[in-house]
Amino acid sequence: MFTPSHFTAVLLFSLFASTVFGITQRDTPQRMFRYGLYCFGLFVGSVIVLSWVMYLIAR
């Protein structure tokens, strides 16, 4: 059984989802790569921000 940490799971999820978003939502390879990178950053960044928000709310 594969038991990743929560953050590893987030990174894997973000990587695969961003790859599909980049390829399907843009036309040229360069724009695909940049959009995929943008989506990956948004996924991971929003998880980190929301995690801190939930941590502060729970205190």
Added chain:
Amino acid sequence: MASTPNKPNAAAPAQQGFIFLPLIAGWLVPGAGHFLLRKWWRGTLLAISIVCMFALGLAMQGRLYANAHDILEMLGLLGDLGSGLLYIVGRVMGLGADSIQLTVADWGTRFIVVAGLLNIIAAVDAHNLRTGRKS
């Protein structure tokens, strides 16, 4: 009244035949729609992403939805069905957990559902390439 034949769209691909074939092939096998259109590297990256996500979901003891007793299960089943043959093979082979007992298994279930949804996006992209809406 004489009618002039429609001029072919300049952006439309040269392939002839059943226009929904890339859509259906892409749904059944991740990336196959792009392979049919000779978009080799796009299809390869899509196939790797979707198959890995589905396989990781199963490796995390995620659940393959089999019935739809309530609205959430119905939505999960719809997402799972997006994986096409991956879902069917998984169900036939009895893969996936029967019930979710670990947090990791819950993440795995989400991985499987999202893999199906991403596969639908990829299949629609293949259809758009086939019809010339996208290059």
